[in-house]
Every structure is written in structure tokens, then in C-alpha cells.
Amino acid sequence: MHVEVRGLNKHFGDFHAVKDVNFEITKGHLIGLLGPSGGGKTSILRMLAGLETPDSGEIIFHGQTVNNLPPQERGIGFVFQNYALFKHMTAYENIAFGLKVKKASKAAIRDRVTELVELTGLKGFESRYPHQLSGGQRQRVAFARALAPEPQLLLLDEPFAAIDAKIRQELRSWLRELIERVGITSIFVTHDQDEAIEVADEIMIINQGRVEQKGTPWDIYKEPQTPFVATFIGESTLIENASEVKGFKGAGGGKPTKALIRPEYIEVGSLHEFKMASATEQGIVKHLHFRGSEWLVEVEVNGHKLTTYRSLEKETLQPGQDISVLVHRAYLFNDERSWIQENNLKEDPMPVFI
Amino acid sequence: MRRLWIGITYLVFFLLIIAPLGKMTTGAFSQGFDGFWAALTRPEAQHALLMTGLVVVVVTLLNTLFGVMMALYLVRANWINRRLKGLLNSIVDLPYAVSPVIGGLMIVLLLGPDSALGAIFEGIGLKIVYAFPGMVIATLFVTFPLMVREVMPVLQEIGSQQEEAASTLGARAWTTFWRVTWPSIRWAVMYGVILTVARSLGEFGAVLVVSGNIMNKTQTATTLVYQDVENFNVTAAGGVALVLAAFSIGLLLLMEWTKRRKGVH
Amino acid sequence: MNSLLRHKGWTWGFRSTILLYFVVLIVLPILGVYYNSFSLGFGNFIESISDPIAWKSVLLTLKLAIIATVINVFLGTMIAWVLIRYKFPGKALLNSLVDLPFALPTAVGGLMILLLLGPGSLIGGIVEALGFEIVFHQPAIVIAMIFVTFPFVIRAVQPLLEELDPSEEEAAYTMGAKGGRVFLRVILPSMAPGMIGGGMLAFSRALAEFGAVVLVAGNIPGRTLVSSVFIFGEVESDNPVGAAAVSIILLTLSFAILWLINMLQMRGRRS
Numbered sequence: 098m099h100v101e102v103r104g105l106n107k108h109f110g111d112f113h114a115v116k117d118v119n120f121e122i123t124k125g126h127l128i129g130l131l132g133p134s135g136g137g138k139t140s141i142l143r144m145l146a147g148l149e150t151p152d153s154g155e156i157i158f159h160g161q162t163v164n165n166l167p168p169q170e171r172g173i174g175f176v177f178q179n180y181a182l183f184k185h186m187t188a189y190e191n192i193a194f195g196l197k198v199k200k201a202s203k204a205a206i207r208d209r210v211t212e213l214v215e216l217t218g219l220k221g222f223e224s225r226y227p228h229q230l231s232g233g234q235r236q237r238v239a240f241a242r243a244l245a246p247e248p249q250l251l252l253l254d255e256p257f258a259a260i261d262a263k264i265r266q267e268l269r270s271w272l273r274e275l276i277e278r279v280g281i282t283s284i285f286v287t288h289d290q291d292e293a294i295e296v297a298d299e300i301m302i303i304n305q306g307r308v309e310q311k312g313t314p315w316d317i318y319k320e321p322q323t324p325f326v327a328t329f330i331g332e333s334t335l336i337e338n339a340s341e342v343k344g345f346k347g348a349g350g351g352k353p354t355k356a357l358i359r360p361e362y363i364e365v366g367s368l369h370e371f372k373m374a375s376a377t378e379q380g381i382v383k384h385l386h387f388r389g390s391e392w393l394v395e396v397e398v399n400g401h402k403l404t405t406y407r408s409l410e411k412e413t414l415q416p417g418q419d420i421s422v423l424v425h426r427a428y429l430f431n432d433e434r435s436w437i438q439e440n441n442l443k444e445d446p447m448p449v450f451i
Numbered sequence: 452m453r454r455l456w457i458g459i460t461y462l463v464f465f466l467l468i469i470a471p472l473g474k475m476t477t478g479a480f481s482q483g484f485d486g487f488w489a490a491l492t493r494p495e496a497q498h499a500l501l502m503t504g505l506v507v508v509v510v511t512l513l514n515t516l517f518g519v520m521m522a523l524y525l526v527r528a529n530w531i532n533r534r535l536k537g538l539l540n541s542i543v544d545l546p547y548a549v550s551p552v553i554g555g556l557m558i559v560l561l562l563g564p565d566s567a568l569g570a571i572f573e574g575i576g577l578k579i580v581y582a583f584p585g586m587v588i589a590t591l592f593v594t595f596p597l598m599v600r601e602v603m604p605v606l607q608e609i610g611s612q613q614e615e616a617a618s619t620l621g622a623r624a625w626t627t628f629w630r631v632t633w634p635s636i637r638w639a640v641m642y643g644v645i646l647t648v649a650r651s652l653g654e655f656g657a658v659l660v661v662s663g664n665i666m667n668k669t670q671t672a673t674t675l676v677y678q679d680v681e682n683f684n685v686t687a688a689g690g691v692a693l694v695l696a697a698f699s700i701g702l703l704l705l706m707e708w709t710k711r712r713k714g715v716h
Numbered sequence: 717m718n719s720l721l722r723h724k725g726w727t728w729g730f731r732s733t734i735l736l737y738f739v740v741l742i743v744l745p746i747l748g749v750y751y752n753s754f755s756l757g758f759g760n761f762i763e764s765i766s767d768p769i770a771w772k773s774v775l776l777t778l779k780l781a782i783i784a785t786v787i788n789v790f791l792g793t794m795i796a797w798v799l800i801r802y803k804f805p806g807k808a809l810l811n812s813l814v815d816l817p818f819a820l821p822t823a824v825g826g827l828m829i830l831l832l833l834g835p836g837s838l839i840g841g842i843v844e845a846l847g848f849e850i851v852f853h854q855p856a857i858v859i860a861m862i863f864v865t866f867p868f869v870i871r872a873v874q875p876l877l878e879e880l881d882p883s884e885e886e887a888a889y890t891m892g893a894k895g896g897r898v899f900l901r902v903i904l905p906s907m908a909p910g911m912i913g914g915g916m917l918a919f920s921r922a923l924a925e926f927g928a929v930v931l932v933a934g935n936i937p938g939r940t941l942v943s944s945v946f947i948f949g950e951v952e953s954d955n956p957v958g959a960a961a962v963s964i965i966l967l968t969l970s971f972a973i974l975w976l977i978n979m980l981q982m983r984g985r986r987s
Contacts (some may be wrong), residue, residue, distance in 0.1 A: 110533075148615050168618045175619040181612035185634040194630070246621060312593035453802060460798040463791055464810055467863055468817070471828030478831045520734045530731070541978065542742055548970035549746070550924030552944045552951075553963045557745030560752045560956055592741055621858070653821025656926035656944065660951050673823040680827060682932050689831065692824040699819040706819075707812055 098158055098172075098249035099124050100145070105154035106334055107140050107306075114140045116306035118154070122284065122299075129297030130286045132329070137306040138286040142252050145284065146175050158250070174243030174281075176253040180235050182227040188238045189214075189223040195246035196378070213241040216275065233264045240272070244279065251276070253285035257292060265356065269296050290330055294318075302326050322437045324430045326393035333357045334403050339429050341399055343378040349431050357428040363405035363421045365394055369410070376442035377421040382414050398422050472696065478687035490690030498667045499675040500694070503652060505583070506671060508591045510651040515644055518598025519636075523601070526606040527614075543599050546592055553594050555660025558585055581663040586671070587658035594647045601643035602636055609635045642709050649702045652695065753960035764961035769937045773946040774965055780854060780942065781922035784861035789915045791862075792869025793907060799870070800877040805978050817866045822927030829856065830932050843982065852934030857942060860928035865918035872914030873907050880906050913977055920973040923966060 100122040107115040115137045122128055130138040143149040144426060145156060147168035155162050163171055182191050194214055196206045214220055217237040227235055235421050256272065257265045273296050281421065287293050293300050294314040302309040302317065302325070304320070310322045321327035339348045339356035348354050363420045364371070371377050380398035387393075394414060403422065407414065414420065426439045479487050490496060524531065525540055546554065562569045563580045572579055579585045613635075617627040655673040662669035664678060672691055679688035750859050753761055765771060817825060833840050834851045843850055850856050880903065887896045926944040933940045935949075943966050950959035 148618055148619070168615070169621045169623060171619075173619055175616065175618055177612050179612065181610075181616040181617075183631055194617070194622070197621060198617075198622045198626055229480055242616075242620065456794065456798050457802055457804050460795050460810065461806075463795060464813060467866060468813055471825075471832045471863075472816075474832040474837070475824075475828045513789050517734065517737050521738060524731075524734060528731075542738075542977075544974060545742060545746060545971070548920055548924070548967070548974040550926060550944045550947075550963075550966060550970070552761060552926045552947050553747070553749065553924075555968060556947060556951055556956065556963055557749050559951060560960060561745055561748040563956070565956075589743070592745065624773070640763050653824070654817075655821060655823040656948070659950060673821045676821075676823045676827055677931065678929075680830065683852075685827075685831065688827055692821075692827045695821050695824050697819065699824075700816070701817045703812065703815055706815070 098386060099160070100139075100250060100282065100284075101155075101157040101160075102145075103155045103157070105141065105144065106152045107137075107149065107158070108152055109146060111141075114306055115144070115151075118306070118308050120301060120305075120311060122282060123154065124282055125280055126282060127273070127296065127298045127423055128284045129293035129300045130284060130303055131290060131293040131297075131300050132303035132309075134288050134289065136303045138288075138303045139254055141303070142254055142284065142286050145174050145250070146252050147171050148175075171233045172249045173247070174251045176239045176243050176246035176251070176256050178255040178258055180227075180239040181261075182235060182238055182242070184227050187224050187226055188219060188230065188234075191227070191238055192241045192245050194242065196429060199246060209245055210241075212376070213245055216278075217241045228432060232260050232270055236260060236268065240275070244281075251281050251283040253283065255288070256288055257287070257289075265292075272296065275319075304329070321428060322435070324355075324428075324435055325436070327357045327428045327430075331359055332404065333428070334401070336401055336427075339427065341401070342424055342427065343399075344376050344424060344442040345427060345429070345438065346441075348429050348438060350425075352431045354429050354431040357430075358403060358424060359428075360393075360405045362425050362427060363403055364425065365396055365405055365414075365420050368421045370411075371421060371423055373423070373443050374421075376440055377423045380422040382416050382418045382420055385414060385416055396420060396422055463603060472491050475689055475692060475696065478685065479693040481686055481689075486686055487690045487693070490687040491694065493672060493687070495666050496672075496675060496687070496691055499670045499672045499691070502583075502586075502670060503672040506590055506654075506658070507648055507651045509587050509643060510594060511647050513587075514591060514594050514598050514647050514651075518595070518647075519602055519640060522602035522606060523632075526603055527611060528708045543596050546595050549592075551593055551654065551656030552660055555589050555657035558592070558657075560660050562588070574598065580661055581665065581669060583669070585661040586658050586669060589661040590651045590654050591666055593654055593657050594650045597646040597650060598640070601639045601646065605636050605639040606632075638709060638712055642706065645702055645706050646697035646711060649699060649706075652698055652702075728859070746967070749960050749963050752957060753964050756957055759962050760957065764953065764958045765956070765965070766921055769941065770946065770958070770962050772938045773941045773943045774962065776939075776941070777853075777943040777966075778922055780857050781861060781919055784858045784865065784922045787858070787913050788862055788865055788869050788918050789911050789956040792866070792914060792918075793873050793911055796870045796873035796877060796907075800874055814870050815866050817863055822864055822925065826928035826931030829860055829863060829928065833859070833923050833932075837840075851932055852936075852940065854940060855935075856932040857929050857940060860932050861922040861925055864928050865921045868918040868921065869911060869914035872917070873910035876907055876910045877903075913980060916977050916980075917975050920970045923970060 100357060102118060102120050105115055105118040106113075118141060130137050130141060140149060144151050147163070147166060151164065156164055158171065180396060183194065186194065189210060192210045193206050196209055201209070210223075217240060218385055219234065219237050219241065222230060222234060226236070230238065274315055285296070297314065299312065300314050301311045301348050302318055304325050310326045317326060318330055321330060327333065334357070336356040336358065338341055339354040340343045342356055342358070343442060345356060348356070365380070368374055368377065376399055380396040380403075382394060383397050384395040384403065385392055386395075388406070391409060392414070393404060394407050395402060397403075403424075424440055425443070426437055429436055429438050457580070479490070481526070521543070525536060528536075531539070551556075559580050560566060561574065562585065564570070564573060569580060577584070579588070614627050615633050617631045622630065653673060655677070658671055659674050659677065662671065662674060664670055664679070666673045670678070672695055676688045676692050676695070679685070794912070795814075799807060799814075823865065831837060831852060833843070833856065835844070840851060848855075850859070885898060885902055888902050893901070924944060930941055930945050930948070933942065933945060935941050935945050941949075943962055947959045947962055950956070950962070
């Protein structure tokens with residue numbers, strides 16, 4: 098289903114939970130709404146489902162405004178954070194509920210439920226009650242129940258929040274495959290960036306009721322459009338005055354400009370490891386953390402603490418060691434704009450034009 | 452030390468509950484079973500028991516219906532402003548704080564023959580005070596919080612998500628209520644019903660004031676007991692009281708049983 | 717509920733019916749009493765109150781209700797303790813019997829006390845021979861009040877004792893505290909909210925009690941006439957304004973207690 102949202106606003110009392118939100122979702126895509134808790138993601142999801150009424154704005158499914166349609170008529174499936182399984186019904190009855198309500202024939206219900214039970218790998222658990230199922234199984238029942246009436250849009254509110262970290266990984270890829278196989282447009286809410294990056298085709302970053310950025314996980318990572326997105330996605334160190342970083346002097350044209358530096362923007366090593374020695378700066382290794390596949394290195398440069406990774410293949414560093422640091426690029430921002438800038442000393446000071 | 456405490460506890464129970472109950476039972480049979488039977492088969496006793504039964508049935512039905520709806524509104528309704536909800540919520544408890552006699556007085560003042568509303572109703576031929584409707588209203592007033600207060604915490608505890616899930620699956624309000632909400636609250640409602648029956652069975656003060664205690668017309672079992680005592684007919688009073696007590700104890704047992712079932716589910 | 721609420725006409729009728737029922741049944745009568753007691757002017761209200769029979773009945777009710785409440789707090793706390801901490805034969809039965817005074821009609825409760833202690837009964841005879849009088853005197857009223865409010869304190873203290881972590885108590889013992897000290901410092905403070913809350917409920921119920929009291933009190937003005945019986949008498953003698961005046965004193969008191977209990981509960985929940 099093609100979903101479009103225009104100028105959506107929602108207040109809870111004095112609290113402006115959703116502020117002028119606009120977006121469009123192509124049919125068949127899996128979208129992640131990512132952002133800190135209390136940022137308005139769940140409110141957006143609930144308005145799409147019809148569980149909450151927007152104060153203003155339009156929700157359009159298939160080119161038709163559905164603002165006045167109750168949840169029963171929107172053709173959506175909703176998976177709740179705590180699954181909200183009907184606790185006095187068996188897994189089978191839970192999955193069959195939506196079909197029974199639609200007065201489908203007994204045989205049709207049986208066929209559809211059996212199909213979903215197989216699809217979700219719940220065979221053998223049909224007659225159990227929710228309290229007799231594990232967390233992962235409950236979640237599968239919740240998916241199956243939401244999918245049973247063949248909705249055109251699947252909405253998932255923090256689908257993995259209540260699950261053990263270990264099973265979560267497994268369920269993520271399972272969900273991704275399942276949704277691909279069913280081919281249903283889906284939107285899920287999460288506050289976990291790994292989850293969003295791993296599962297979603299496209300991510301929308303939501304903060305304080307606003308959509309900060311929408312794009313593929315790679316686009317968002319590579320080119321964050323707002324300082325919030327830059328800090329929220331990936332790791333980074335904030336430098337209050339960008340000019341203090343070597344190679345970024347005069348950045349922002351004299352205006353006070355801040356810099357965000359990601360670990361992978363930084364290279365550390367002995368001076369001879371660098372081609373452009375003039376662009377490096379001296380620092381001291383403060384701490385080394387072994388991360389299994391690489392070293393996490395904390396260096397102090399010019400009074401700033403920076404973190405970066407270093408391959409295990411390279412010469413092992415020691416805490417306290419003097420070291421050269423090259424900042425390849427930084428994400429810069431001031432009151433007016435934000436942009437990504439390369440280290441300007443990396444250019445050969447005396448270029449030879451051929 | 453331990454023995455002493457247990458001993459005192461038994462003593463208190465014996466003096467305060469068991470001895471009076473036993474004394475009343477023997478009192479009711481002081482003139483043999485025939486005396487007890489005669490006290491019960493008096494026409495006024497039969498009428499009074501019938502009246503009590505009628506009040507119990509009508510009040511329980513109305514209070515269950517409105518109590519459950521009110522609990523649903525107070526917990527779920529988003530169309531009631533938050534502050535108003537808080538206010539309504541605290542008003543629900545007021546009948547607890549009102550002496551039953553005052554509860555009866557209120558209805559006499561509001562709907563009695565001297566009041567404006569009472570005159571209007573009398574004009575259309577409907578007598579409320581000193582008649583059956585007044586007794587029902589008085590008992591409804593007294594029993595109102597019982598159902599609401601039993602159902603509300605359960606509704607709060609189960610939360611609205613299951614109901615929302617049902618609505619996204621296409622279920623209408625009616626279906627959602629019966630298939631999703633009701634199974635979760637039915638034991639609480641059952642409990643509320645038992646409490647309401649017990650309270651309306653035993654209501655005395657409010658009914659006494661509102662009914663006027665007219666023999667063979669508005670007299671209930673409890674007000675008959677009162678009248679018998681006033682007439683120094685203690686044996687007769689004991690007979691009716693014993694029947695009431697037997698019902699109450701039955702309800703108490705039912706309540707214990709329900710509590711256990713409620714715990715299971 | 718959401719979708720039913722969307723069928724506009726239906727919904728509106730339904731909602732208004734429920735709210736109207738609520739307002740007409742609960743709010744209107746209460747306002748009616750306040751309105752009526754002042755309907756003939758404030759002077760009239762004062763006159764009704766300053767009738768010695770009226771104010772004496774209020775004072776008597778307060779005095780006896782306080783006595784009954786204090787006794788009940790002691791007895792109730794002890795029984796709650798025994799029923800939670802000790803195992804002994806008949807415990808389950810006693811625990812069920814606690815609720816009996818709630819289940820029994822109050823008139824039946826009054827009759828039971830009357831039969832047990834009244835003139836002609838064994839206990840009544842003994843006590844009379846000793847020169848005391850119970851029935852138709854103040855002690856009977858106190859007993860009736862204790863009887864009808866018996867479950868409140870027990871039921872309020874029991875859950876607190878159940879929740880009390882035994883390790884807290886053990887910790888106190890390991891630190892060398894003696895039994896009495898542990899009781900005062902650890903156990904009593906955790907029971908206190910129940911004792912206070914249950915006690916207040918019992919007090920407000922004792923203030924309001926009518927059925928059990930009217931049968932045993934004798935109702936002699938100024939000596940054994942409590943407020944609720946006084947109100948009943950005023951209604952019987954067709955003086956509803958006088959009844960309303962005393963009523964609003966009792967009502968206001970009860971509402972204040974109810975409000976206090978709510979406040980306490982809210983504070984308890986926050987901490």
C-alpha cells in the first residue's frame with residue numbers, strides 16, 4: 098500500500114508530540130522509524146493505525162484520505178510492543194480472531210491459520226495459551242495474528258524490545274525475510290539504531306516530533322543532514338571549535354563552527370605510515386580496548402579526546418605512546434548549515450599540474 | 452507468647468462473632484422449630500422477604516449494568532477531560548462516606564412528596580418515596596461504588612492494548628467487549644455482584660427512611676427485624692434475622708470461592 | 717470501545733445516560749442535603765444545630781466512634797498479626813469469618829448483640845448483677861460499632877504484613893536488636909499505614925452506623941442518642957430541615973476523612 102502523510106500534528110495536553118510531519122512510503126517497502134524514546138514515533142504509528150486522532154494533517158492510503166476511518170476499516174495489521182495477545186485465547190484462537198470477526202468460513206479460517214502457523218514456525222504450539230509461550234513465540238503469534246486478515250500495511254511498535262538480546266538477532270532476520278516473502282508495506286518503530294539499520298529498507302529519524310531525515314541506512318550514515326542525525330547514528334566525538342582540529346582551520350568562514358568526528362574518519366599510526374605527513378598532528382595514546390576484531394584506540398590530541406579503530410594487522414600500540422593522528426574529514430555545523438568537509442591539508446601544498 | 456496471642460484472637464472472634472451468631476440461632480429456635488417456622492410464615496414476614504428479594508434483583512441488575520459502564524468510562528474514555536475524570540472518580544466513593552440514614556434522607560428531600568420533583572412524579576401517578584422505586588433508588592445509591600471499585604482496577608491492570616489489538620483486527624466495540632474485555636473482567640464483575648447482593652440484602656438505614664416501613668407494603672426483611680424488636684417480639688425477629696444471616700454467610704462462602712477463582716485466572 | 721463511540725447518535729445517547737445516571741443518583745442527592753439545610757437561611761441552620769439534643773448527639777457519636785476506633789485498631793492489628801504470622805488450627809476459618817460483619821445486615825448484627833447481652837441473657841444477667849449496664853447504654857453502642865467496623869483494620873494491615881520482607885526483620889535481629897525494639901522500629905512502621913488507613917475507614921463507618929446501633933442503644937436523648945438515630949427521628953417526626961442540618965455536619969466530617977484517606981494513599985503510592 099502506498100502511504101502518504103501530510104502536515105501531521107498531535108498534541109497531548111500542552112505537549113506537542115508530533116510536529117508537522119510529512120512523508121511518503123512506496124508500496125512494499127520496509128520503513129524504520131528511529132529515534133529516542135518520547136520522540137513521537139509511536140504516536141505517528143498509532144495515528145496511522147487510527148488508534149489516535151491527529152489534531153491536523155492528512156493520512157492518505159492509496160490516494161484516499163483515511164483520517165475519518167476507524168482502525169477496523171483501515172486494513173492494517175498492528176503488532177504491539179508487548180504483543181497484547183488475548184490472554185484467554187490459545188495461539189490458534191488469537192490468530193483466527195481477525196478472520197472470525199470478518200465472518201470467514203470455518204474452513205477458510207482453518208486454512209489461513211494453518212498457513213500462518215507454518216510460516217511463523219509455530220507448529221505444535223497452536224493450542225497453548227500466551228502465558229505458556231516463550232517471548233519469541235509470543236511475538237510470532239502476534240505477527241501471525243496481525244497478518245491473518247491480509248492487511249495492506251503492517252505496523253510494528255518496538256517489535257523486539259521485550260525480547261532477550263540473543264534471540265532478538267535471530268528474530269530480526271526472520272522478520273525481514275517474512276516481510277519480504279509476504280510483500281507487505283511495513284513500518285516499524287525502534288529506538289535501536291542497529292535494529293533499524295539491519296532490518297529497514299529506509300529509515301526515518303524522528304526527534305522531538307519532527308522527521309529529521311529520511312533515506313536508506315547508508316545515505317543517512319554517510320550524509321547526515323542535521324547535527325542530531327550525525328550524533329544519533331554511529332559513534333562520534335563532538336569538538337566545540339572545529340578550527341582547533343588540524344586541517345580544518347577557518348572552517349565555517351570565521352563563524353563559530355562545531356565538528357563531529359567519527360572513528361572511521363580518523364587514522365592513527367607512526368609518522369612514516371602517512372603519505373601526507375604535514376596534515377597529521379601529534380597525540381598521545383590514552384587507552385586501548387580490545388574489541389575482538391580490532392582495537393579501539395583513545396587518543397588525546399590538543400586537549401581533545403578522539404576515538405578510532407586500528408586493525409590488528411598493524412603494529413600494536415601502547416598506552417602513553419606518542420602517535421600521529423590524521424583527521425580525514427569531519428561533519429561540520431553551525432547555526433546556519435551543516436556539511437561534510439575533507440581535511441584541507443591533505444591536498445598537496447605544492448600541486449604539480451600536468 | 453505465641454499461644455497467648457492465638458488464644459486472645461480466638462477469644463475476640465468468639466465474643467464478637469461466634470457467640471452472638473450462636474445466641475441468635477438458639478434464640479430463633481427458643482420456641483422450637485414451630486416457633487421459627489411461624490415467625491417466617493407470617494404474612495408480613497413473607498411479604499417482607501419478597502420485597503427484599505425484589506429490591507435485590509432490581510438493584511443488582513441496574514448496578515451491574517451501570518457500574519460496569521461507569522468503570523469502563525472512568526478508565527478508558529478519552530472524551531472525558533482528565534480533571535473531570537479525577538473528579539468523577541472521587542465522587543464514586545462518596546456513598547461510602549454517607550451514612551445510610553442520610554442517604555435515605557437525601558432521597559426523601561429530593562423526591563419526597565414535599566419536593567418539586569416529587570410533586571411532578573406524583574402528578575403523573577408515580578409515587579417514589581414510601582414506595583418501591585424509592586427503595587430501589589436508595590439501595591442503588593448505597594451500592595453504587597461496589598461494582599465500579601471492583602471492575603476499575605482490573606481494567607487498569609489489563610490495559611487497553613488488547614482492546615486496541617482487537618480493533619485493528621476489525622472487531623467492533625461490541626465484539627471487542629464480549630470477546631476481549633469481558634473474559635478478563637468477569638470474575639471482578641462476579642465479585643461485584645456478590646457484594647451488591649449482600650449489601651442490598653442487608654441495607655437497612657436508607658431503606659427504613661425511604662420506605663416508611665409500611666407493613667405488607669414497603670417493609671423489607673431488615674426493617675421487619677427492626678419492627679419486631681421494637682415490638683419486643685425477639686423470637687420472630689430472630690427467625691427472619693437467621694434467614695438473612697444464612698444468606699449472608701452463603702454469599703461470604705461464594706465470595707471466598709470467587710476470590711480463589713479470580714486468583715487462578 | 718472506540719468504534720462504538722464513533723456512531724455519533726448512539727454514542728451520545730449512551731454516554732449521556734450513564735453520566736446522567738451518575739449525576740442524578742450520587743451528586744444531586746448530596747447537593748440536595750446541603751441545599752436543604754440552608755434553604756431556610758443560615759440562621760435556621762444555626763438554630764437546628766444549637767438544639768442541645770442535636771449537638772449532644774453529634775458529640776456523643778464522635779466520642780463513641782473514637783473509642784470504638786481505638787479499640788479496633790488494637791484488636792485489628794493484633795488479629796492481623798496472628799492471622800499472618802502464626803500457623804494454628806482453624807486459621808483459614810477465622811480468616812473467612814473476618815468478613816462476616818461486612819456480609820451480615822447491620823440490623824442482624826444489632827439484634828445479635830442485643831440477644832447476647834440484653835436483659836434476660838446469661839451475660840446480661842451476670843453483668844447486671846455486677847452493677848454494670850451494657851445494653852441500652854453507651855457500652856452497647858461501642859460494641860455495635862466495633863462489630864460493624866471489625867474487618868477494616870485487619871484487612872488494611874494484613875497485606876502490609878504479608879509484603880513485609882522477612883529479611884528486613886532478620887537484618888535487625890542480626891544487628892543485635894531485641895524483639896521489642898525490632899517490633900517498634902521495623903514492624904510497627906510498616907503496619908502503620910494500614911492501621912491509620914483502616915482506622916480512619918472504621919471511624920467514618922462508626923460515625924455513620926445506624927442499623928446495629930439503633931437496636932441496642934435505647935436512644936435516650938443526650939445519653940445514648942447518636943447522630944444517625946437522631947436524624948432518623950427527625951425524619952420520622954417530619955422535620956427534614958433539622959435532619960439535614962445534622963446530616964451535613966456528619967457528611968462534611970466523613971468527606972474530610974475520605975479525602976484524607978485518599979491523600980494518604982496517594983502519598984503512599986508516590987513514596
